[in-house]
Amino acid sequence: MENRLQNKVLLLTGAGGGIGRAIAETLARQQMKIILFGGNNLENLEKTRAAAAGYTGVEVLPGDLTDPDFLTAGIEKAAAVFGGIDVLINNAGVAQSTPFENVTAAEFDRIMNINFKVPFFLTQQAIGHLKHSDYATIINIASVVGHAGYPLQSVYTASKHALMGFTKSIAREYFRDKIRVHAICPGGVYTDMVKISRPDLSPEGMIQPEDIASIVLFLLQHRGNAVIDEILVHRVNKEPFSV
């Protein structure tokens, strides 16, 4: 079977670990060319590069995604590396575990910034490049908290609701340009994020980062007439909308 993903260019955020690293490894096996975009921990990004490097071209462009100058200059650099952008995956995110009454303006800004403002403006920067692609796809990694509310996660929940609203809007704005826009909304995935923010969750039976990566692969390989807008992912032994 023809591998239509071969040599397509992926711009991926949050690739230093967890879900991002699993996505990079999975799509590298499909011979995609991958740019690990943004991130503050160079050692983690290099581990992801090493995991993906045996298959295809991988480039690391580290930096703080919340820095507008990095976004603007970074996207042009990224597009120049492999000659365009076919797929954008907005995956970087930060969690929260704070009683509502203790949320500071600084914490509010940090979470809204990385979880919502960054995907918004990174997508805006990337859209011109995506319009030139015959495989243009945007995948936003949202969360079950994009649908439901959770205690101690007031800002995180609001940020993922905002991300969902933005995703739905641009899906309608750009369907005539043949840009496919999807959201994946996982429940608890066993990564550093969940280990820190939800220490009450036991790893037993939790969703693994590779589960999310295989859903990303399915979305990218499924190019039929039926477009999938949103995938809600929950544990087999839990009710929907729960972690």
Ligand SMILES: NC(=O)c1ccc[n+]([C@@H]2O[C@H](COP(=O)([O-])OP(=O)(O)OC[C@H]3O[C@@H](n4cnc5c(N)ncnc54)[C@H](OP(=O)(O)O)[C@@H]3O)[C@@H](O)[C@H]2O)c1
């Ligand atoms: N784990 C879950 O249960 C779960 C469930 C639903 C949705 N999600 C979503 O899935 C995505 C990935 O989460 P994960 O569980 O894989 O978490 P993770 O292992 O903590 O990874 C988060 C990534 O985001 C990057 N990041 C954070 N702030 C950044 C910034 N200012 N600039 C650049 N990069 C930044 C981190 O890079 P550095 O370490 O280099 O800063 C890291 O690579 C997030 O959007 C999260 O909300 C996770």
